[in-house]
Amino acid sequence: MKFQLLPSTIDENGRASARQHLTCFIIDDLVAFDAGSLAMAATQIHRDQIRDIVLTHAHLDHIAGLPLFVDDLFAVLETPIRVHASPEVIEIIERDVFNWHVYPSFSELTNEFGPVLEYFPFSIGRSFNAGHLTITPSAVNHKVPTAGFVIDDGTTAIAITGDTAETNAFWPSISEIERLSAIFIECAFPDEMADLAAISHHLTPSSLKTELSKFTGRRCPIYLINLKPMYREQIAKEIASLEIADLSILEVGKVYEF
Numbered sequence: 001m002k003f004q005l006l007p008s009t010i011d012e013n014g015r016a017s018a019r020q021h022l023t024c025f026i027i028d029d030l031v032a033f034d035a036g037s038l039a040m041a042a043t044q045i046h047r048d049q050i051r052d053i054v055l056t057h058a059h060l061d062h063i064a065g066l067p068l069f070v071d072d073l074f075a076v077l078e079t080p081i082r083v084h085a086s087p088e089v090i091e092i093i094e095r096d097v098f099n100w101h102v103y104p105s106f107s108e109l110t111n112e113f114g115p116v117l118e119y120f121p122f123s124i125g126r127s128f129n130a131g132h133l134t135i136t137p138s139a140v141n142h143k144v145p146t147a148g149f150v151i152d153d154g155t156t157a158i159a160i161t162g163d164t165a166e167t168n169a170f171w172p173s174i175s176e177i178e179r180l181s182a183i184f185i186e187c188a189f190p191d192e193m194a195d196l197a198a199i200s201h202h203l204t205p206s207s208l209k210t211e212l213s214k215f216t217g218r219r220c221p222i223y224l225i226n227l228k229p230m231y232r233e234q235i236a237k238e239i240a241s242l243e244i245a246d247l248s249i250l251e252v253g254k255v256y257e258f
C-alpha cells in the first residue's frame, strides 16, 4: 500500500514545505482520504485516477480541495467523483458548500458523460469499498461528527484517527487487527494549549500518550498527523520528550510503503 500526505504549502524556494494547513492522504494514487489540498497538490496521475474520496468530517481544512477538484475535472469526468462520507457530513457539505452561494451544486449537474458528483453514505462500524480498499469507519471524538478508519487493501491494513480528542471506541477495534501496519493519529496542539485542544476536541502530546496506551495490538509505526503548522516545532519537541517507540511525525509529500 502506497500512502502519501499531499503538501499544502510552499517554502521561500517554491518547494513543498512541512507546514500542513490542509489534510489530504492519497493511497495507491487512487483513493483520497480527505480533500484539503487535493485540487491544489494533485499530480496529473491523481487527476486522471482518483474518483473515490473518503471524508473524515466536514471541517474546511479537510474539504477545501473537494469543490475545486470537481470543478477542475468537470468536463472530462467519464464517471462521477464518488464521495464517501457519513450522512451528517454529506448534509453539511451540500447545505454549506455545494449550495450555489459558496460553490456550484455539482450533484445537480451533469457533463456529456453523466453525473459528476455522487454521494455514498457510510455507517459507523459497517465496512464499505472505495476503489480496491475495504474501509471500516469508527466514531471518534471531535467537535462535529467525525470518523476514523481502518483501511485494508487485502494484504495490509492501516488505521487513521482523523481529528479527535480522547476516544475509546477506536482502539479496541484496531488492536485486534493482525496485519495492522501503521497507525496515523492526530496531535494538533502543544501541551500549553491543552485548554484550546479540549474546547476544539483535539489532542496534545500528553493526551496523545494516554490515547496510545489504549492500543494493545502488535507493534507498528505510529505517525502523527494534523499538527497545527504554527506549533509544529513545539509539538515535535514535546513528542521527542515522551520517548515513545515507533512514534514519528508523518512527512509531508513522502511516499510511504506498507
Ligand SMILES: [Zn+2]
Pocket (backbone or CB within 6 Å): 057, 059, 142, 163
Ligand atoms: Zn476538524
